[in-house]
Amino acid sequence: MGVGPISPDYKSGALTAELWRHRVVLCFVPFIFLYKPCSLVESMFVDVHCHITDPLFNADRDSIIRLAASKGLIIVNAGEDIESDALSLELQSKYENVKACIGLHPNAIVKKRKEEIERDLAFMDSEAKHSFAISEVGLDYKGKSLDQINLEKQILIKIFEMAEKDRKPVIIHTRKAMEDMLGILSSFKIKAILHNFEGNSSQCQRACDMGLGISVSTGFLKFKKDSIIRKIRNDLIFTETDSPALSPNDQRNTPLNVIPLIEYISRIRGQNFQQTKELIYSNFLRMFYD
Numbered sequence: 001m002g003v004g005p006i007s008p009d010y011k012s013g014a015l016t017a018e019l020w021r022h023r024v025v026l027c028f029v030p031f032i033f034l035y036k037p038c039s040l041v042e043s044m045f046v047d048v049h050c051h052i053t054d055p056l057f058n059a060d061r062d063s064i065i066r067l068a069a070s071k072g073l074i075i076v077n078a079g080e081d082i083e084s085d086a087l088s089l090e091l092q093s094k095y096e097n098v099k100a101c102i103g104l105h106p107n108a109i110v111k112k113r114k115e116e117i118e119r120d121l122a123f124m125d126s127e128a129k130h131s132f133a134i135s136e137v138g139l140d141y142k143g144k145s146l147d148q149i150n151l152e153k154q155i156l157i158k159i160f161e162m163a164e165k166d167r168k169p170v171i172i173h174t175r176k177a178m179e180d181m182l183g184i185l186s187s188f189k190i191k192a193i194l195h196n197f198e199g200n201s202s203q204c205q206r207a208c209d210m211g212l213g214i215s216v217s218t219g220f221l222k223f224k225k226d227s228i229i230r231k232i233r234n235d236l237i238f239t240e241t242d243s244p245a246l247s248p249n250d251q252r253n254t255p256l257n258v259i260p261l262i263e264y265i266s267r268i269r270g271q272n273f274q275q276t277k278e279l280i281y282s283n284f285l286r287m288f289y290d
């Protein structure tokens with residue numbers, strides 16, 4: 001996949017050669033497992049949740065995106081407010097391997113005035129058609145008052161209604177709020193991935209039963225959440241860095257760390273590296289292109 005400008009067709013949402021290639025690939029995915037190790041598809045690495053728009057990447061954002069492209073790595077960038085959403089869309093128009101999500105982070109909501117929240121939601125509503133998915137949105141109860149929690153829930157419901165209307169997948173942040181999140185999601189018909197999954201084993205099982213994607217982050221490398229990695233259903237596992245956050249070491253995290261993460265997941269799940277890479281890529285295609 002190159003890094004040149006994308007075609008105008010892509011912006012208008014029409015099926016492009018890339019999308020058709022993904023559809024063809026999906027037809028072959030069952031054969032990957034029947035005829036391994038002979039792979040019929042060129043799978044890609046996927047960082048399904050990161051913040052390449054973060055100011056910590058201001059000095060070298062373009063070179064990181066180009067390096068990721070050279071390694072066949074797709075960057076699904078999550079916006080957090082109107083400014084990062086706009087930059088996310090700009091990067092998507094410039095680089096084929098960047099997919100722009102637009103969102104309103106729960107921690108941003110509680111810092112904003114009512115008019116600012118309404119402005120950000122209106123921007124999301126008008127730009128959703130140009131976005132790849134909706135993110136970062138969710139619930140974060142850490143250190144929040146009851147009023148703030150209620151505001152987060154109220155806004156999240158509006159965003160889920162928007163995603164349902166626009167048929168956009170949602171990549172979700174959940175901190176200390178898993179029960180409420182699963183409860184709210186159960187009343188919507190949306191495709192969703194729980195990013196940096198922080199639930200326990202039974203919540204992981206329930207999320208899988210609901211068909212929710214479960215994203216393993218580079219933070220799992222540090223915190224050794226091996227039992228969760230083993231528990232995720234094959235067709236629902238995703239990989240992410242949440243970079244620049246959730247570094248597996250003391251350095252700034254980057255989307256490139258998806259590669260050692262896949263190595264780690266392979267070892268824990270008893271699959272080889274290529275099988276794991278292909279599995280996660282096929283899940284990505286099904287989630288976002290079906």
Ligand SMILES: [Zn+2]
Nearest residue numbers: 049078136242
């Ligand atoms: Zn994030």
